[in-house]
Amino acid sequence: MNPIRYERRRYTTGQTPIEKLERLSQALGGPTISIKRDDQLGLTVGGNKTRKLEYLVADALKQGADTLITCGAVQSNHCRLTLAAAVRDGLKCQLVLTEPATGYEPQASGNHLLFHLLGAEKIEVIPADGDMQPVMEKLAQELASEGRKAYLIPVGGSNEIGTLGYMACAEEIEQQAWETGTPYDYVVTASGSAGTQAGLVAGFLARHSSTQVIGVNVSRDRTTQEAKVLDLLRSTAEMIGLQSEIGAELISCEDRYVGPGYAIPTEEMVEAVKLVAQTEGILLDPVYTGKAMAGLIGMIREGRFAKEDHVLFLHTGGSPALYTVPELFIPKES
Template identity: 40%
Template structure:
């Protein structure tokens, strides 16, 4: 099954945007603290402009953009969108222009991801919307204006999730399988953030095709559970079609939890801020409040509830997003003060 998956991937063009594979590392200090064996897949260490999961997805999507002779990438997201940062970076790497449509929100300060987008020269359009996941109307207006100017825009949806872009995480799943075999690790569970569901579903398919049967656990960062399960159905069907896989391939145990979102997408919950502190103070690894911090909060809650026994093996996917912590500096400062981690003179 692995060989057929690799052959199927070869049918689709891909542009190289980042250094791969990323490390799969043991976390010995955190493991001792939790009395578990914890590993982390470090997709925060992709080397395109401060890293993260998006380059894997963009490698396939931008191959389509180049084939269409596009001269401008157009995408959308929140004010502190990791996807906007990395799409802009990819555009620059390939000699393309970039326009990004961003939702106005409380994190619209010129720092973090937004600062990098301006530094790289993207044309930024801010719009008022109650939901940054629903910006397509504004994107299409920008694309229409570009076409009227004689430009050739290529639209990449929010978070960069398309059937083709998900192929990047089929490749990542194969990479994880090889690294687990080399390190002789058989995880009892794998945790990943769950946004649009494309990465989660691609990993699920790729892992099951390799016979890796442990639970894959998604921690939702924005959608309620029922919508997440619908998204898995959608992406599973699309990926099975692209890869000529049997869509009835057993999916094994997978779980999605939505109780760690907080008030809304991007809400820096107390649990996520505690998770960020714990990872920083045990392993010196930074998480973000939007994706990896929420995933870590979910894992820690399950551990506290007694789900995982001493010595069990857990793999965490770090999806990146670190620049966002600078836009959340006030929330992080207040949290550090509440936890007595900074002197009174700084609080």
């Protein structure tokens, strides 16, 4: 038996809640919609990367690392949570960030503010089209020359070890469905670095569940994203010895709500964020959950789901990004 699924830190007490979105379901006139509140996971401000980090940091500590190095965009939720996990476990953390198209603003709010508040040891900013991996490796080499040991975590924490976090989440969803007598026909989630979607699919496979996972892309076309998720699903299944047929039919990604590109706002995203806030009092974010909810709303409006279906929307967090784009949500004075 491979023990890796049991080697885990615990940053959250208990399960994250599942709430029925009755007013949103009524407004859309479609299936029954519920929401899995992974925005309430442990670590600073919550979010889906916490689940991945429970396994990644456990592996880092097992290897004797004293510093976590990771990468992402200037407003990366993953970087914020990796830094928070390092603080929790007494480790140092260094970040490699890509400069946004609008240019790097050293005084930026949102997650960038939290990087400084949480005490990142070093922040390296590179061009938007730069390769982050060699920069992380260079930082690791510099630490090694000082007698320190770094542990590198990829974008979004999405490798085989990080993906175990969403295998565990699928098992948690199944347990909650059993407890409430409400099985979910579909789980809808934002799909970016692929670990969340691949982990959910693997977890439902391991439980022999018929729940279907639909990813709403935040950065890539359907073909590219589905291949990325499938590759990670297969390598994760191989690592843990999951005895199931892993075919392309298990992966479903929707790419019509990406818009012009990653983190670039769309009208559908703005509508979705406002609708959920004003029907349910829940904050989504403009990069991931806003576009994922836009995808869910669009699929409901086009009749993708039956009226009797139960759809679970996975809230992957990210609300600090809202405060970086107030112009999208505050009405302009006439």
